Amino acid sequence: MPVEGKKRIFLGLLAGFVLVGAGALGLLFFFLLRGGRWEHWLVWGLAWLFGSFLVLVGVGTGGIVYSLLAQKAFRWEMPVHLALDLLFPLVSSVGHLVGLGRESVARSFIEIHNRLLRLRIGPIPPEKILLLMPHCLQWSECPHRITTDPTNCRRCGRCLVKNLLEICEEYGTTLAMATGGSIARQIIWERRPQAVVAVACERDLTSGLQDTYPLAVWGIVNLRPEGYCRNTGVDLDKVREAIRYFMQGG
Ligand code: SF4
Structure with a gap:
């Protein structure tokens, strides 16, 4: 099963959301102005609010594209966080509506998240790096308690x-x-690592990456030769690669 994410899937959906939102907002302003209904202050207020939100998402989307192309972190992190992490559930639902699988959108999100993370981390000592693995990675018949x-x-x-x-x-x-x-969140809370290499399925990984922001968490989608939650695996080269990125500082 391919686990590489294509960045353009998430970015395309995000850009589509901004464009469709801007179009809808333009139409709303047009009808408000044409009808001369200045007294509809609540509609005006909501329109301005949605417009400001769209501008932020647009700046965030531009910031992501800039970072990926220039290989430099975008200075204003808030709109990037908004466009990437906070909008993920919405973007994922839009993707589902237009026929894209939730897993492919999630893998795209994880790929972008990792790329941006590389641009904002400094060198981290190895003892501060936690490898956080799902229990289903253990052989299902193993009698030893490793949790x-x-x-x-x-x-x-x-x-x-x-x-x-x-x-x-x-x-x-x-x-x-x-x-x-x-x-997993409790382990992070108790151990307080500076960086985490997290392995999980797409669903757990995306929610974990959103919840743990701004902690440096590198996401790797697990391998599932026997389906979800049983005898899963992980590409060990990717785990080593993530550790090296953290230790070198990107
Ligand atoms: S956890 Fe895996 S490697 Fe370790 S004893 Fe159990 S089956 Fe063997």
Whole structure:
């Protein structure tokens, strides 16, 4: 299953949203002015409010495109955060309406999120980098309880927990296994890492990336040879790559 995201999917939807919104707003202003209904102050107020929102989203969308093309972080982070993180649920729904799969929109969002993250991080010491993995990565028949302590793994090699422990030893990072989104947030809250390499399915990853902003969280979509939530995997090269980005500062 391909897990690479195409940046143009999310950006195209975002630009479409701004254009359609601007068109609707233009029409609304046109009818308000033509009808001379200055007394409809509530409609005017809402129109100006929506117009300001659209301008911010437009600036944010432009900021994302600028950052991706110039490989420089856009100075004004707020509109970028608005266009990327806060509008994701809406953009995802619009994508679904026009026939795009929610997973492909989510992968596009994650790809853009990671690219922008690289532009705003400084070097981070490895002990401050947390590898946050889903519990379904553990072999489903394994009797060892690794959610409380991943070092309970006997390293039999039936699943990738062994490899992830080796990666942690190689780089000096730490590993945690989460049984769900709220546990993942709790782990982050308790350990207070400076950076997180998070692996999960598209749905959990997108909500986690939005919720944890502005923490530096690198998202990697898991591999699911047996479907959701059972014996899942991850591309270990991508995990190593993310750790190196954090350690080098982008
Ligand atoms: S590698 Fe570790 S977690 Fe995976 S099946 Fe073996 S003992 Fe269990």
